[in-house]
Amino acid sequence: MSHIKQADVIIIGGGIAGIGAAAMIAEQASVVVLEAESQCGYHASGRSAAIYIPSYGGPEVSRLTTASESYFTNANEYSNGQSFLQKRGLLSLACAGEEDIMSAHLAENSGPFEISIEEAIDLVPILNPESILRASIENSARDIDTDLLLQSWVKLCRSRKGEIKTGESVSAIHRQKGNWDVQTQSQKYRAPIVINAAGAWADQVASLAAVMAAGLQPRRRSAALISSPGDYDVNNWPLFGSVAEAWYVKPMGGKLMLSPADEDPVQPHDAFAEDMTILEGIDRYERAVTVPVDRVENSWAGLRTFADDKVPVVGWEPGVEGFFWLAGQGGYGFQIAPALSLMVSKLVLDQELSADEQALTTALSPARFR
Ligand SMILES: Cc1cc2nc3c(=O)[nH]c(=O)nc-3n(C[C@H](O)[C@H](O)[C@H](O)COP(=O)(O)OP(=O)(O)OC[C@H]3O[C@@H](n4cnc5c(N)ncnc54)[C@H](O)[C@@H]3O)c2cc1C
Structure with a gap:
């Protein structure tokens, strides 16, 4: 009989959620992360x-995002002394029919403020003054160095003796005598606690453990890398896009990443972009700018996975001992990762929560669906 690997906590999924939780929990407990792919961060997190x-x-x-800011801005030894956030800014634009959405965006949020069309064109010179009716800027929006964050947590996890096993796809999960037995193609793992951080596959992983689904829906989001418009140096442009989230563009390595901001519901899979979706996004973008897209260099897609209420699903499954959810981070999984990982480690290790964390646990708990 093959050897059974025992740990305090098994985490299924090596995306930013699973690796973040592992790095924090490993300070006080033995952790094994099981990731099906040959590298961490292969799916949504990459x-x-x-x-x-x-x-x-x-x-x-929003609360988790704000609570994550100080972790992001403070360099640490695992981030090579670098901060995880860099200046960018978010320029939101309203074309015809989107003016009311801009009013709601400004009324509901304290960060963005309205600027004139001339000021918007100063920031992004290719904007078309004939199609853009209103603009706002949110200077506190910043780039996250997502690779650095993931790799720094991989290092932190390993320095705390946490184990990360790639190429280990979990195919069966059974509870017996106070432990979960978790089977991959090569080995059996055993622990009293399992964390389901399987991203788009989280409902499927729950069903392996005979746990009810949380009703998570993966939604495809596509992106294309387009060549820089004309001779413009785009590096310092803000991220800009429709306030109605119909498209957005972000400078990336001297080029522009254009997303059609699609949200098509799909089954969990290794997502890829469809040409028609990219073309529709280009069409919406071109209506707002004066320089048409010259060349699409590359395209890709990933899955953003949401619960019905678009709130992450985090906490113990009611009535099922030792089964913990860490899923449904939708389009915010990185910006909330530091605060969420810390909160998860406290919940899993049964440590005292801050008043803010305490308030969030009820809102995030899978118990809301039961
Ligand atoms: C195009 C796009 C743009 C985005 N933009 C932003 C942004 O700007 N800011 C932001 O904060 N967030 C953004 N997000 C969201 C963010 O990327 C996700 O919320 C986050 O990556 C989710 O992390 P995760 O670890 O839950 O999922 P994943 O990274 O998908 O990780 C889950 C892992 O579980 C593994 N797994 C599944 N089943 C099994 C099994 N049976 N056995 C073993 N392993 C298994 C998978 O292989 C996968 O690696 C974006 C997402 C997309 C797709």
């Missing part, structure tokens, strides 16, 4: 737009 937007998401997400 395909994000890598932006931190305080005004994005509902109140729970």
